Amino acid sequence: MATPPKHDAWRVVDMINQSPPVDCSKAYDTSSLAGKTILITGGASGFGAAFARHWARHGAHLIIGDVNDGAGEELVAELRSSSSSEPTTQFITYQHCDVTSWTDQLALFKTAAASSPTRTIDAVVAGAGIVERGTANLFDLPQNLDSTSPSPPPPALQVLAVNLTGVMYTTHLALFYLPLLNPNSRGNKDSHLLLISSIAGLCPLPGQTEYTTSKHAVMGLFRALRGTAWTTKGVRVNVLAPYFVDTPLLPPAGLALLAGGAKAELEDVVDAGTRLMADEGIRGRALVVGPKMRVVDCDAHHEEEDGGVRIVEGERQKGEERRQAVWEVYGDDYERVEVFMWRYLAVLNIMRAIRGWVGFVKDFLGIFVGKRGEGRR
Ligand SMILES: NC(=O)c1ccc[n+]([C@@H]2O[C@H](COP(=O)([O-])OP(=O)(O)OC[C@H]3O[C@@H](n4cnc5c(N)ncnc54)[C@H](O)[C@@H]3O)[C@@H](O)[C@H]2O)c1
Structure with a gap:
């Protein structure tokens, strides 16, 4: 029998309400998707469009923002025409949104909040993304294309x-609108922010310096936010880090370099994203999506001992082989923290408790003040 974990004051996973590691071999229930209002940036193509198709089939309301208006409008027309209910009560819409523009993103969130049948935004996917293409703008190859100027031009940091x-804009707006429209989100109403990093958020992609920087940054954003977003805003935050998947994002040169090698599959990205979106108990977890791997289960298990963890091999089960593409990553940030993080999180929790009591006292007094007011009328 496994020994229960020893009490460790520096372990703050309970303080931040992080859920246990995700067992990606287990089935999950998708019924919670029906009626959820989900806003997707970059939803006209690739992952975003695949999420939209899958979640629309499960009855989610969708607001898609993108710069590719043709593809976005086409997708929405396709989803509306294949909607099962007639006349449909499902809300699916597209709006032009350049994510680099605060005004565009604010307008997208406002449309979602005003038009969704539930008048809520339940979940947000920060999906829009681009890679560096060609060589002219590569960050690590500065070159002076203008022979009359002695200095290099500034880098294109698109x-x-x-x-x-x-x-960052999407995240900031999500942290504003999700709790605002779902005031009871820490209770029974789900609020979820799904970030999209990449394998380039875990390892370097030489030749994609800006892309690697941006995806490591998204991973940093996730790792910091999972410590605070639930405590302060009642928002669960999760992230996906897919390996290469054949979408319009991948330039032909990238595809050529991958020739003959295994890629990750779009269906596995959709599966991992759907698990995080539908299972409302998953908070603060990162899933990497790679090529499918053959997994043979054995009854090996872990036992804690003084010096750490010992793997105890048991008899291999002759059971079925399975194929798995989705794995947990970066699971242990909050298993053991240093004093700054511990104190900061403790203060956040105290503030949350105080806010709760202030709310209680206000409501309590409100009852009597209200009653006295009624009595006077
Ligand atoms: N395809 C992969 O191999 C892979 C792997 C890991 C992570 N990702 C990430 O997944 C996300 C989705 O990529 P994808 O593979 O679906 O690519 P995609 O090109 O099919 O989709 C990206 C979408 O973002 C939109 N977009 C680009 N600039 C935008 C802007 N300024 N404002 C709004 N929308 C904009 C595009 O029009 C497009 O519809 C990206 O963040 C990408 O970095 C992709």
Whole structure:
């Protein structure tokens, strides 16, 4: 029998309400998707469009923002025409949104809040992203294309603008609108922010310096936010880090370099994103999506001992082989923290408790003040 974990004051996963590691071999229930209002940036193509198709089939309301208006409008027409209910009560719409523009993103969130049948935004996917293309603008190859000027031009930081500034805008708006419209989100109403990093958020992609920087930054954003977003705003935050998937994002040169090698599959990204979106108990977890791997279960298990963890091998089960593409990553940030993080999180929790009591006292007094007011009328 496994020994229960020892009490460790520096372990703050309970303080931040992080859920246990995700067992990606287990089935999950998608019924919570029906009626959820989900806003997706970059939803006209690739992952965003695949999420939209899948979640629309499960009855979610969708607001899609993108710069590719043709693809976005086409997708929405397709989803509306394939909607099961007639006349449909499902809300699916597209709005032009350049994520590098605060005004565009604010307008997208406002449309979602005003038009969704539930008058809520339940979930947000920060999906818009681009890569560096060609060589003219590569960050690590500064070159002076203008022979009359003695200095190099400033770098084109468009990848950072979309993949980082854009994601920061989306996140900031999500943290504003999700709790605002779902005031009871820490109770029974789900609020979820799904960030999209990449394998380039975990390892370097040489030749994609800006992209690698932006995706590491998204991972940093996730790791910091999962410590605070639930405590302060009642928002669960999760992240996906997919390996290469054949979408319009991948330039032909990238595809050529991958020739003959295994890629990750779009269906596995959709599966991992859907698990995080539908299972409202998953908070603060990161899933990497890679090529499918053959997994043979054995009854090996872990036992804690003084010096750490010992793997105890048991008899291999002759059971079925399975194929798995989705794995947990970066699971242990909050398993053991240092004093600054511990104190900061403790203060946040105290403030949350005080806010709760202030709210209680206000409501309590309000009852009597209200009653006296009624009595006088
Ligand atoms: N395809 C992959 O191999 C892969 C792997 C890991 C992570 N990702 C990430 O997944 C996300 C989705 O990528 P994808 O593979 O679906 O690519 P995609 O090109 O099919 O989709 C990206 C979408 O973002 C939109 N977009 C680009 N600039 C925008 C802007 N300024 N404002 C709004 N929308 C904008 C595009 O029009 C497009 O519809 C990106 O963040 C990408 O970095 C992709």
